[in-house]
Amino acid sequence: MRRFFIIFSVFIAAYGFFTGFVAADTLDNVKKRGYLQCGVSTGLTGFSIPDEKGQWTGFDVDYCRAVAAAVFGDGSKVKFIPLSSKERFTALQSGDIDVLIRNTGWTMGRDIGLGLTAVGVNYYDGQGFMVNSRRLPGITSIAQLSGASICVQSGTSTELTLADYFGRNNLDYTPVVFEKFSEVNAAYDAGRCDVYSTDQSSLYAVRLQLTNPEDNVVLPQLISKEPFALIVRQNDTGWANIIRWTHNALLNAEEYGITENNIDDMLKSTNPDIRRLLGTETGTNLGKILGLDNDWVVKIIKNTGNYGEIFERNIGRSSPLKIARGINDLWIKGGLQYGIPVR
């Protein structure tokens, strides 16, 4: 089925290439339309989900708002288009959405084969482990998991990655596989296995549904790479630049300590890095070259805050999920999030 979808998508991409079905200037279209069309997940705790009032909230959702803020100066000018994992690429290819920010792993095949291009990683995910510390006390790393029974969803890449990793490292384990995600949750909660393995970001959400969340520890290590990418169509580099630099602006803002609250003070800053980022340095016209205003970063920060604020608000300390920054911390703090200089 998965192969079928890949082949199918490649076919569609080729069709798109020859007919050129999407007009190239996305920025113009977005401005003319008056709002951004952002493809998000249909419901993933902390990343994109409608709240009680029907407002979209989450980490990916705030990224959409940041792009809308960069273009319009107003983070509410977004139409969120929820997409299943099977629809997401065709929705982008056919022009139903302008940008796909939907916990989509960036791989070479997807980058070169679908007529799409990934411009940045807003969240580094990977396959992780959650351990029932009452059954297996004192576990702090995967190397100690030898002999454990591990709950995993059958027929997924998760199951294969798990088998590969444990085989490669000569670790024994008993796989306890289930067809459905909900069945895996129930089995783990009922104590039918000691360990639960799936994408780390999902483990934190699963943890909230367990009977005793405190007993369950998410290990910091990852055994696979699942970089959640910001994806646009390949034929519009101008638009790709806007998404790429919105992401980098968010990262740099965090690095320089520019927040939603202190942005007005920061506008008076004398630090040349900050002045260049906020467009207050004389002669800076990077925003104009992007096709936006020179204070585009100010607009972003006023709407969504910097990367760290988006993270903590939706999935980090200030949220029920309490995901650790881990590898998603800034490079100066030992993480992988590295904002390319804005100058």
Add this chain to the structure above:
Amino acid sequence: MKPGHFTAAKRQKQPDIPGRQNRLLLWLKRNLCASPLQIALTIIALLLILYSIVPFIRWALIDAVWQGENRHACTTLLQGGLRADNWSGACWAFVRANFSQFIYGFYPVAERWRVIATFALALLTAVPLLTPAVPHKFINAGIALILVPLIGGVLLVGGVFGLPFVDTSLWGGLMVTLIIAYCSIILSLPLGIMLALGRRCKMAALRLFCVAFIELLRGIPLVALLFIASVLFPLFLPQGMNFDKFLRALIAVALFTSVYIAETIRGGLQAVPKSQYEAAASLGFTYPFAMAFILLPQAVRLVIPALVNVLIGMFKETSLVYIISMYDLLGIVRSASMQANWITPQTPATGLIFAGLVFWFFCFALSLYARFLENYSKRERAA
């Protein structure tokens, strides 16, 4: 007759008519404890009820949480909430907090009167249409089947007469389920009848077309049809020609239902005795008149239970639009139970039970109505 002639001098002893109490005992004895085997079965059944229903009622009603602001209301101390450890109960507070979303989806709050107005209108026209005693069925049908969808569509979508435009991507919840079901019924019934007639038609081209159409759509699962409507279809239209996803899904469900209805009605037509056709012809009825006034009414009457079966199935299958990322009632309940603010071990089950109850309510109402209609038509024929 002389009074008193036949009266007894003394009041006779009443024969042993079992009292209310006795009657119950008698019923119990006859129906539940007639033989040792029955006694054993009764005990097993009682135990089953005790072990399944009682804990369920405890969970769903007695230990349930009815009020609360967020997930703390429905989690135990250990889970960071307010309940005692080992507590387990339904989280109706979650359903309350999200209730309007479950009904209207993301429809703007200020505009929700339009949804209520549309449904009131649909109900007002449907009741006289569905009550056999009310006359003017043709005018009624015209209003309910053509006017109501048009007015409802304008009202719900807006963009004209000063009504703000509401994109269909904001529709959701029960509203979407009911709109898809209503429109599917009114689209698929006439289409199904036409297909059924087409399949029995003497013109080879028309018959072949109908056969191909029916067999093709019956051979494709609804899921695949929805995928084609949502994913494939837009790619083969020129840029900018794309039409609404909701409408695409609606048409897909309606077409899918119509072929099942066609086959059901064809079954009914085959069951009508041939003499009826011949009688109609010998009375000089033309084909359309014979069909409309003699054959179809009999055929439809024969297949009411099967038709209702198809419609109930369709009503439940509307929830499949979830896989093309549309939030019908089930979809929105499932999505809401993952909200960071409400995610607990209890919320998914509570939400699903709520959705199940709503679906059951509508399906049961439909089958009650069908039973009423069947009895009514039986009485009509007898009279």
